[in-house]
Amino acid sequence: MNSPEDQLFSQEGPLGIRFDFNEGCRLSLPYSGEWTVNIWDIDTQCLIFSQKLDGGVIQTRKKYYMNFFFEIWKKEEKVFSHKLNLREKFVLINMDKGGIGDHLAWVAHVEHFRKQHGCNITCLVRNDLEKVFKEYFPDIDFCSSLSEGKDFYATYKVLIFYNDCDLEYSPIDYREVGLVVYAASILGLPLTERRPDFSCITYNRPIAERYVCIATQASSHCKFWNNPNGWLQVVEFLKKKGYRVICLDKQLFSGHGRSWHYIPYGAEDETGDRPFQERIQWLQHADFFIGLSSGLSWLAWAVGCPIIMISGFTAEKNEFSTPWRVLNRNVCNSCANDIRCQLDPTDYFWCPRHKNTEREFECSKNISVNHVLMHINSIISKTLLT
Incomplete structure (x- = not known):
């Protein structure tokens, strides 16, 4: 199936006019002359487009959710007007290019959007998350590829837009609001953290003993805890406390070039x-989870597992709320949420402020073991009381 922007506009108006809201307000007018088109954002009472034309195609620059209203005149007569109304309409939300953490951060916003507007949502997602999302959100049609036969009234892309300098695809730069509420900004929702509830389906306990889960690997070097003795001492400490320590990383080791990380x-x-x-x-039965700014931490959040998150390159607002967030503000930190720093996802060793200097990756190198152990003692005290 072609993408929505390649389809014939899905909605039909009078006099050969066609329209839809697939990535903006889109109109197609026959070349019969003397049209006037006005497009409004109702929520701000702002006229965002007004033009006379002989015919052709119009598409607004803003492609995120806006409460559109348009009116079309032919000569001096208003011949058609329409207000965006998603109720019972087919709506496509495309987020399949996002990472695992992105999907988990955003999916509950998609569900909230569905409930608020009463629409029929098809959500394009990663293949590896399609099945699990269907279990927890049965009222959304999740798929990893589009099939023929469905014309969408509206389409929204929920993705990280690295070079959207004119804010055409989102109303605010993702670095300013953080990943956890970014989808809400695109979908026109209040910027509130919305956790997908993965605790409603209960699985049997995998082992009898008390245990802690960890995930030590990530997709780029800035995401790792780059204290060379950090994980070794944490595992040793946990075992002395009587915990089994279970590593859930996808790979036994990972890395690139000059740096490799092992279980x-x-x-x-x-x-x-x-x-x-x-x-x-x-994760359901773990006493707690220790991880990085990566997909397994977001999965632990969805499950409702208590989380110690170790991250220096992101600000606290980027991820979900947890009282056990490990960040050292005495060194360089939070570049991923600094609008002056442009993330290069192709650079495994991305360090925008101190690359190839002695201070490279100091945000995580200088997260001390004792800092993490302090949070572990705090979380153990709390879990023992529950």
Whole structure:
């Protein structure tokens, strides 16, 4: 199936006019002369487009959710007007290019959007998340590819737009609001954290003993905890406290070029390309989880597992709320949420302020073991009381 922008406009008006809201307000007018088109944003009472033309295609620059209203005149007579109304309409939300963490951060916003507007949503997602999302959000049609036969009234792309300097695809730069509420800004929702509830389907406990889950790997070097002794000492500390330590990373080791990261010594190896349901099972019964700004931390959040998050390159607002957020503000930090720093997702060693200097990646190198152990003691005290 062609993408919505390649389709004939899905809605039909009088006099050969066609329209839809697939990535903006789109109009097609026959070349019969003397049209006048006005397009409004109702929520701000702002006229955002007004033009006389002989015919042709119009598409607004703003492609995120806006409460559009348009009116069309032929000569001196108003011949058609329409207000955006998503109720019972087919709506496509496309977020399949996002990472696992992106999807988990955004999916509950999609569900809230569906409930608020009463629309029929098809949500394009990653293939590896399609099945699990269908389990938890049965009223959304999740798919990893589009099939023929469905004309969408509206389409919204919920993705990170790195070079959207004119804010055509989102009303605010993702770095300013953080990943956790970014989808809400695109979908016109209040900027509130919305957690997908993955605790409603309960799995059996995988082992009898108390245990802690960890995930130590990520997709780029800035996301790692780059304290060379960090994970080794944390695992040792947890085992002395009587916990089994279960590593849930996808790979036994990962890295690039000059830097490689391996499963910490003493952690039990549950790595591998496992089904998400298996990861959910481990996280449901863990006393707590320790991870990075990466997909498994977002999955632990969805499950409702207490989380210690270690991240220096993102600001606290980027991720979900947790009282056990580990960030050292005494060194360079939070570049990922600095609008002066342009993320290059192709650069594994992205460090925009101190690349190739002695201060490179100091945001995580200078997160001390004692800082993390302080949070571990705090979370253990809380979990023992519950």
